[in-house]
Amino acid sequence: xxxxxxxxPMDREFFDRPVLEVAxxxxxxxxxxxxxxxxxxxxxxxxxxxxxxxxPASHCxxxxxxxxxxxxxxxxxxxxxxxxxxxxxVNLVCGPDGTASAVLLRAGEIVEGAELARAxxxxxxxxxxxxxxxxxxxxxxxxxxxxxxxxCVPGELxxxxxxxxxxxxxxxxxxxxxxxxxxxxxxxxxxxxxSVSPYRRHVPRNRRGQAAPGx
DNA sequence: CCTCGGATCATCT
DNA sequence: GATGATCCGAGGA
Numbered sequence: 001x002x003x004x005x006x007x008x009p010m011d012r013e014f015f016d017r018p019v020l021e022v023a024x025x026x027x028x029x030x031x032x033x034x035x036x037x038x039x040x041x042x043x044x045x046x047x048x049x050x051x052x053x054x055x056p057a058s059h060c061x062x063x064x065x066x067x068x069x070x071x072x073x074x075x076x077x078x079x080x081x082x083x084x085x086x087x088x089x090v091n092l093v094c095g096p097d098g099t100a101s102a103v104l105l106r107a108g109e110i111v112e113g114a115e116l117a118r119a120x121x122x123x124x125x126x127x128x129x130x131x132x133x134x135x136x137x138x139x140x141x142x143x144x145x146x147x148x149x150x151x152c153v154p155g156e157l158x159x160x161x162x163x164x165x166x167x168x169x170x171x172x173x174x175x176x177x178x179x180x181x182x183x184x185x186x187x188x189x190x191x192x193x194x195s196v197s198p199y200r201r202h203v204p205r206n207r208r209g210q211a212a213p214g215x
Numbered sequence: 216c217c218t219c220g221g222a223t224c225a226t227c228t
Numbered sequence: 229g230a231t232g233a234t235c236c237g238a239g240g241a
Contacts, residue, residue, distance in 0.1 A: 048233070057233070067226065084234050085223030091233090104233055134234050177233055203219090205231070 007032065007160045012152045015075035015094040019101035022094040023049040023188050026103055028165035030111060033140040034156050040117045040140050042108030042130050043162060045193040048175045049186040050091070052100035056180040060100035071100040076152040076159075080137075080144060087134035090142050092151060092159065106133045106176070106187070109195045132197045165190050177202050 010029070015022055032041040050058040052071070059068045059081065070079045071093055079091040079102050091102035108130045110117050117129045117139040130136040137143070142157070151159040169192075172185045179202040189196045 050233075059233080062227085065227080081233085082225060083232055085225075085232090087234050089233065106233085132234070175233070179232080200234085202233090205220095 007158065009152050009154060009158045010076075010161055012074075012076040015092065015152070016096060017094065019049045019051050019094050019103065020186070022092070022101075023047050023103045023186070024167070024170055025164060026092070026105075026159075027170060027188060027190055028163050030160040030162040031105065031108070031140070031151070032112070032158050032160060033142060034158075035141055037141075038113055038116045040113030040120075041111050041160075042136060042140065043111050044105060044108045046107035046187070046189040046196045048104040048106055048188070050102050050104060051186075052095070052102075055184075057175060057178040057184070058100070058102075064100070068100070070148045071102050073097060073148075074150075076150060078142075078146050078149045078151055078157055080142060080147040080149075082144060083134075088137040088143050089133040090137055090146070104133060105136055107131050107189075107195050107197045108136055109193065110139065127194050131195050173199065174201075176200055179204070 026044050026047050029044050030041050032039055052058055052060050060071050064072050070077055074097045075094045077093045079093055080088055082088055091104045093102045095101040110129050121129050121139050130139045146157055149157045151157050169190055170188055171191045172188050174182055174185055175187045177200055
């Protein structure tokens, strides 16, 4: 009898615009994920822009592959990828069909379904439930099967109007953890929001078995 | 608060 | 074979 709140998805036209406009415009919006277990929703507080084939940090920099194909398609769909052998991250595709820009959803504040989110996050402090792109996916139950999902129609993954964040509250800086284009300030967040993730620069991993040469 | 190392596998070269 | 749009726990300041 507890029906989930009726919500209206955002228009696809919102996503059919330049990536930086979409990125800043997404702050304050709400992403909801519904499964048989229930609904979890987050208010987005941190995102990063990736500008398709011209952006050295983008998964599309070297053209279309099986993994990134969704990014080249219709705006308003989810691009979900698996990384570090254990984590998922989610982007929302933007720009015209045929181009390959997207916005990585990095962090948010849980606004519905906190109990389910806590269960999925297994003891994490509330502040950290969706503080980071892989944590956000874990809290929402987003995984591979949602790659390509349309977030502009009612369904298991939907983007909602929410309350857009006024421009004076939006801050920007370098993207987190990327190994190139470090000078491009395309990470955007809500000033002062506790759910914004800490910045970490890219760190090349240790090379196993590549011991220092004898001399 | 910070820094550091390990986990673990899909993807690309 | 190497790397990665990350996270977590341990240990130090």
